[in-house]
Amino acid sequence: MADIPAPAPASGAPARPARPRGKAYQAFIDGVGANNPVFMQVLGICSTLAVTNVVSNTVVMCLGLIWATAMSNLSVSILRRWIPARVRMIVETLIIAVWVILVDIVLRAYLPDMSRTLGPYVGLIITNCIVMGRTEAFGLTNPPGLALIDGISAGLGYSYVLLIIAVIRELAGSGSIMGFKVLGQWWTNWSIFVMPAGAFFLLATFIWIVKGVILKEAKK
């Protein structure tokens, strides 16, 4: 999946002359493509799959998730020398909780309707395995700059998969995108796509296609 245009985020990388942008670039590409959290590890689909029936909800959730992943990865990375190994899980969770609470407060203040529709799912970003997984696997062992980039890219890699699913679900399920009617009167809504089962089927199909492509490439 190297076809996603990825601007080299060299400016965010730590100023270390021995290792130029290669490492930061690699961290970025890994999250979006080869190591994409959704279809390679099938992590963290819990909280966000639920809101993919409408595109606008998904966009808000994904922004919240990117923010939470990036910031908590950054903060864990900054604090990594002071976090005792034994209690690191709970420390990471608390750090993540702080960033997610910020998202929740901002949503409640500026987008109260959206906040009500999303219900518990904003808070559930805390327990999203991706956020936790990135801080555990990357933030704890890498410098802050790289951790920030890794968090953003993991969030982006996750978001575009969910956005694709959301677009298909809303288009097929209600004939609209972001609430605007796109398909005309002739379109019969496929209500299965609005129901939970539709999300499972779509995600499975998505994983199937991506894995198929990867398997084919591996054969060559």
Place this chain on the structure above:
Amino acid sequence: MTDWSTLGPLAVFFGAIFTNNILLTNYLGMCSFLSISREIKSSMGLGAAVVFVMAMTNALNWPIHYYVLVPLGLTYLGFIVYIIVIAASVQLVEMIVERVSETLYQNLGIFLPLITVNCAVFGAVLFMFIRKYTFLASLAYGVGGGLGWALAIVAMAGLRAKMSRARVPRGLEGAGITLIITGIMALAFMGFSGMIPAA
């Protein structure tokens, strides 16, 4: 919007198992669901642990929310407090399992501490506040939600055990086919909807 707060504990209990299965309709707890559902035995263990933790965290978080956070105006700290309560309960369950059954402890391995970040447990806590359940209903929701989750994961483990002999397209192996079966299970569980009025 459905008014959830008026439902009795019994309706909430069965609703949480069947009509509002936390996994199949709310997509919560997918991560451990996908990775642990290979063996019936360990999925049963994890299911039991989730039932216990969920009931406990709901029962603990309810009074904390209504008697401590609300009077003090600290509800914005809710997420952090709930998570701490969940983490503590999980720690307790971990110690109990370690004492009671060594094999179960080894089977569940890393996943037991991960119940802390199991979305289903945290989701149940958030749902019970959003739906304004009474204390009894919250407790019923915790037990029922846990049972519903356990039911789904054990059923899935059984299906996967049968399926291990079947030939699955290579791209679908693992997560893909599991998700498709989950979808079919979600469809089947939808047959329960409408059995409980307003739920």
